Amino acid sequence: MAKKRTLEQEVERLKAVYEVANLMNKYEWLLPGCQFDKVVDLFANKTPGVRAEIGSWGVYEGPEGIKKLFGPGGFHEFLQGTAENPKPGLMVAQTNTTPVIEVAEDCQTAQGVWLCPGYGAGVDPDGNVQATWGTCKRAADFIKEDGEWKIWHYHVYGVYMIPFGTSWADLEDPYELERHKEELPDAIKPDRPTTHPLWHYSKTATVDYTPPSPEPYETFDEKMAC
Amino acid sequence: MATVEELKKKLAETEKKLQHEIGRMQAARICENLMSKYEYLCSHGRVEEVMKCFAQKTPGLRVEMNWGVYEGVESVKRLYLGFHRSFGQTPGSMVILTNTTCVMEVAGDGQTAQAIWYCPGLGTGAGPDGKFHANWGWAKRAADFVKEDGEWKIWHYHVYGITSHPYERSWVEGNANITVDMVPDDEKPDRPPTTDTMYDVSKVDQYLPVVPEPYETFDEKTAC
Numbered sequence: 001m002a003k004k005r006t007l008e009q010e011v012e013r014l015k016a017v018y019e020v021a022n023l024m025n026k027y028e029w030l031l032p033g034c035q036f037d038k039v040v041d042l043f044a045n046k047t048p049g050v051r052a053e054i055g056s057w058g059v060y061e062g063p064e065g066i067k068k069l070f071g072p073g074g075f076h077e078f079l080q081g082t083a084e085n086p087k088p089g090l091m092v093a094q095t096n097t098t099p100v101i102e103v104a105e106d107c108q109t110a111q112g113v114w115l116c117p118g119y120g121a122g123v124d125p126d127g128n129v130q131a132t133w134g135t136c137k138r139a140a141d142f143i144k145e146d147g148e149w150k151i152w153h154y155h156v157y158g159v160y161m162i163p164f165g166t167s168w169a170d171l172e173d174p175y176e177l178e179r180h181k182e183e184l185p186d187a188i189k190p191d192r193p194t195t196h197p198l199w200h201y202s203k204t205a206t207v208d209y210t211p212p213s214p215e216p217y218e219t220f221d222e223k224m225a226c
Numbered sequence: 227m228a229t230v231e232e233l234k235k236k237l238a239e240t241e242k243k244l245q246h247e248i249g250r251m252q253a254a255r256i257c258e259n260l261m262s263k264y265e266y267l268c269s270h271g272r273v274e275e276v277m278k279c280f281a282q283k284t285p286g287l288r289v290e291m292n293w294g295v296y297e298g299v300e301s302v303k304r305l306y307l308g309f310h311r312s313f314g315q316t317p318g319s320m321v322i323l324t325n326t327t328c329v330m331e332v333a334g335d336g337q338t339a340q341a342i343w344y345c346p347g348l349g350t351g352a353g354p355d356g357k358f359h360a361n362w363g364w365a366k367r368a369a370d371f372v373k374e375d376g377e378w379k380i381w382h383y384h385v386y387g388i389t390s391h392p393y394e395r396s397w398v399e400g401n402a403n404i405t406v407d408m409v410p411d412d413e414k415p416d417r418p419p420t421t422d423t424m425y426d427v428s429k430v431d432q433y434l435p436v437v438p439e440p441y442e443t444f445d446e447k448t449a450c
Contacts, residue, residue, distance in 0.1 A: 007241075007244055008240075008244060011244050011247050011248055011251070014248070014251045015247065015251060018251060018254055018330075021328075022328075022329055022330060022331075025327045025328055025329045026329050026437050028327050028344070029327065029329060029342065029344075029437045030437060032431065033431075033433030033436075034433065035433060038437075081430075083433065085430075086430040086431055087430070088427065088428055088429060088430050089398070089426075089427040089428065089429075090430075090431060091388075091397075091425055091431045093344055093346075093364065093388070095326035095327045095344045095346060096326060096327045097326045097327075117346065119346075119364070119389075119397075121397065121398050121425070121427070129398045129427045130398065131396035131397050131398045131399075164396035164397075164398075165394075165396065
């Protein structure tokens with residue numbers, strides 16, 4: 001049976017979908033642009049439980065973890081350089097497509113998942129600039145903080161990352177690029193290990209239905225957190 | 227205790243505010259649809275219909291491509307009815323630039339909107355040797371929208387190229403894009419481009435276009 005909502009509730013829910021989608025897309029514009037302060041501000045830094053997990057890097061928890069991962073002097077600045085001095089040749093674009101967004105009936109939280117085809121250029125261990133294709137999945141739980149939507153829980157799941165010119169169906173070792181990850185300085189290491197093993201396409205791997213597509217819900221339950 | 231008149235007044239104010247917010251949400255959807263329509267029509271060479279997407283009665287209409295800026299209705303017609311006419315209409319020609327990762331802000335006054343998109347795509351066309359070449363190409367789009375006779379239109383439009391290269395060669399080996407000397411004389415822009423965002427291994431990635439912020443009324447200083 002269709003929910004009975006007031007006009008105000010319907011308008012609030014419409015706005016929530018638009019604002020939450022905008023928020024996730026702003027993240028994708030600001031992060032490659034080295035706008036690290038602004039990325040941190042997208043997160044619910046006043047709400048208990050704020051966290052972010054990217055692929056196999058691990059989990060960053062609380063507002064300090066968010067700063068360690070996204071803020072000035074943190075993980076992404078270590079990889080990309082600063083806004084004033086970005087690393088030449090480095091480029092990454094991980095688009096957000098195919099959104100599924102569910103706003104809670106109480107309109108206090110929302111959940112979203114995206115398919116994220118992308119590409120980039122980075123410096124390999126030998127110092128050469130290498131072009132890569134990469135696709136991932138993003139999932140986020142959002143929450144209202146001081147009347148504004150923020151990212152509360154954020155999780156990136158791998159699909160594939162391959163050097164240009166390589167077919168993802170022909171990779172001998174799908175996890176080779178993972179093994180060449182840079183060793184992080186202690187100050188910006190994650191707070192705990194990854195909660196979900198990195199999945200990478202291979203001819204022997206079955207597609208991993210993670211994250212699941214969110215379903216309509218009344219009120220947020222930690223069991224459904226991304 | 228509020229009087230009936232006071233309650234009626236409050237109800238009318240609330241309804242007016244809600245209708246305004248509904249109008250802004252509708253505007254966001256309409257403008258996103260408009261940019262998708264632009265791309266769909268453009269990639270199919272339906273250039274007369276593409277022109278209908280633009281604000282032809284509002285001063286300041288302009289379009290910037292990698293090779294230059296087209297200002298005013300007649301110049302924008304030169305770009306689309308001229309240069310873009312062959313897209314998808316000449317055998318073997320195909321150009322597609324999808325719209326993703328949209329950030330859209332509709333003005334508080336509901337009269338303008340600003341948005342940006344990441345645009346993965348591809349293109350196929352005949353080179354100077356007459357042979358067809360398949361290319362991957364990514365760009366970013368930014369647009370300012372304005373209401374004209376009650377209908378949303380594209381007012382300023384700016385394409386920021388990122389990469390463009392043959393399918394068998396990676397973007398770190400070099401990108402080639404359309405330059406003004408490749409454009410026929412009667413389809414050339416009015417002035418040079420204001421940005422150069424094509425990827426190169428020796429260059430740093432530029433934070434352009436910037437993410438639009440919530441705003442009340444349009445300011446030319448924030449135009450794309």
